[in-house]
Amino acid sequence: MTDHSSDIDSVSGKSTTGHEWDGIKELNTPLPRWWVITFYLTIVWAIGYWIVYPAWPLISSNTAGVFGYSSRADVAVELANLEKIRGDKMAALGTASLADIEKDPALLALARAKGKTVFGDNCAPCHGTGATGSKGYPNLNDDEWLWGGTLDQIMQTIQFGVRSGHAKTHEGQMLAFGKDGVLKGDEIVTVANYVRSLSGLSTRTGYDAAKGQKIFAENCAACHGDAGKGNQELGAPNLTDKIWLYGSDEASLIETISQGRGGVMPAWEGRLDPATIKAMAVYVHSLGGGK
């Protein structure tokens, strides 16, 4: 290696590194002292970091570090803080009556916000993200309610579910009149057409209305009522309106009458805390169909 310190650049007066490209020489500009010191300090800092924070992977875990820090513990603290911040508001949700929650704009906003999130997590798989439901899963935006659409009734349904096995659950189901041999094929077709006529839908030519009414009175009226208006005590839907959970066409009705229906909704008591269930009830009620 040659000593280049004697090779001085005439313009800047600095020594060069001796590297030369097409006559252009590289000035020897060492790193500034402060930079070098900072660099060494970062190394020292890193060693300290290894000791105090989790750093080294072991076979099944890692070094814990003398500070005992873990980001998971941080999350727990953050969540606890969140609960603390929400504490007063959520307490208000827990103590206020359902009607009062809906009348208080601040509580309503809170219940709707909470309800929407919880709905998305727990209810949307069946009822849809917009609570619009699908075949067999009721649309919660409309004003047709199998088990009642008041705040209290909605809350009860959420708490205990439908045919959920909970002691207080809603029971009652549509029997399988065809499968169980109660009604014969032609009788099912006749009563299906009669049910269609209740809500003003067209009927099959040559259908015997009087016979249909008779079959209905003997087999269906016990739950659905003489006029077919339904019974929320039993979860029997109103057959005279425009809303059909399983479809209003003849084929669907025949299937319903033959095979029976009995959708299940789980009970949420025990899975969700009482304040959350109240928020849910208010949210569902406020979608627009609540009574």
Add this chain to the structure above:
Amino acid sequence: MNKTVNPNELKPADDVGPLYAARKKVYPQSVSGTFRRIKWGLMAFCLGVYYFLPFVRWNRGLGAPSQAVLIDLPNSRFYFFFIELWPQEVYYFTGLLIVAAVALFLMNSIGGRIWCGYLCPQTVWTDLFYAVERLIEGDRRERMKKDASTDPMKLERISEIVLKHSIWLLIAWWTGGAWVLYFNDAPTLVKELVTFQAPMIAYIWIGILTATTYLLAGYMREQVCTYMCPWPRIQAALTDEWALNVTYRYDRGEKRTSVKKAAELRALGQQVGDCVDCYQCVAVCPTGIDIRNGPQMECIQCGLCIDACDNVMTKIGRPKRLIGYDNDINIHRRQEGKAPIYRIVRARTIVYSAIIAAVGGIMIYTLATRSLLDVNVLHDRNPVAVKLSDGSIRNAYTVRLLNKSGYDRVIAIDAEGPVNSTVHVVGVDSVTPDRPMIVIPRDATSELRLLVTAPAENNPEKSIPVHFHVTDIGLGIVASATDNFVSP
């Protein structure tokens, strides 16, 4: 074919050196005169406004902040005396910035760097820091001598330095302190600050602004103007030949001679310049330049050299304003024996004034006529429409009501859409079911869930517009918004 050049043969020119120029410390001398008085006055005014404005009170009624100028970040409100702005109205600041920029251009086309010389915070605080320095360490010569001295420091000199920096830090600290007072109720925050109850962010900001004030006004000074500020460059591009700038009138000043020599030559009837080369203009300059070299980017045009030169001219019995607000046109005219002309009104100044008037006018008009009641409507996306048991169709909307006034309002909501449609607000049992009436709190937004139901026989086939009208029952003010009514 080009001739091949051996790079080793290329010799740098003699004047090529490092691009870095070390700062030459400036020791401005004290001076008195017209422009110095203007500067003192403006300094007192600007600093007075800055330091004391947060303490000015303004009654906005119970529950509202009583500070005249307040930036309330937690509640997203900006208060300026009788004006209260919401976050969605920050576009007023755009107008304010346009006016500020064009006002700067207008000042520039009339009197050069008036902003730089008299009003810029950098100038004002640097001027104040120089005043403190001068008071404690003495004037130009004394300070130069003290700085150049290599003798070991005596207690007196050390105490001077400590005192100077203490006062600087005190001013800087007060500057940072005043800044945070614009963001919270000033008297309360002052109490909290002195009892160490104030939020940490307040102390952090005071710390930041103390540091910047101390560094910018105490150390960086004219370097901020010369190297950091973009305005000198922009200003040079925006000026024209009619703009009046602080100018050395070389038609009068040259040739420079001594007082004695000038008298002798004048006695002989010879032409002699008025400049006696006393360097007073250089001594007082806060940026350390010689104005006699012509207009320079470093010159902030504070006019102190005018004062310095005027004092000398008075002493030697020559007319004042050898340095004054002037331009090259007039210098040439005087050389030709013509009277100077000053053209303040010209295309440039007219256009600038017109822009200021137009933007200012639009701002005042929109501010004066803005509605203090507003409504925004958002249609539900999922589901867009719901069929009810009787065949009627229901659409749901999120309605956001903005009550910007200082009082609660009772409002009624009407929806003008499908025939015979009804309106219902979730959670509201209105005494008038067909026309929901609601109380909306003052200075707040209220969000409502609104349901519009069209009877089965009036179901629109396709999407039709719905107009929502929100009427203040007491005042009759109406705010409207339009959305659509959709059928499934």
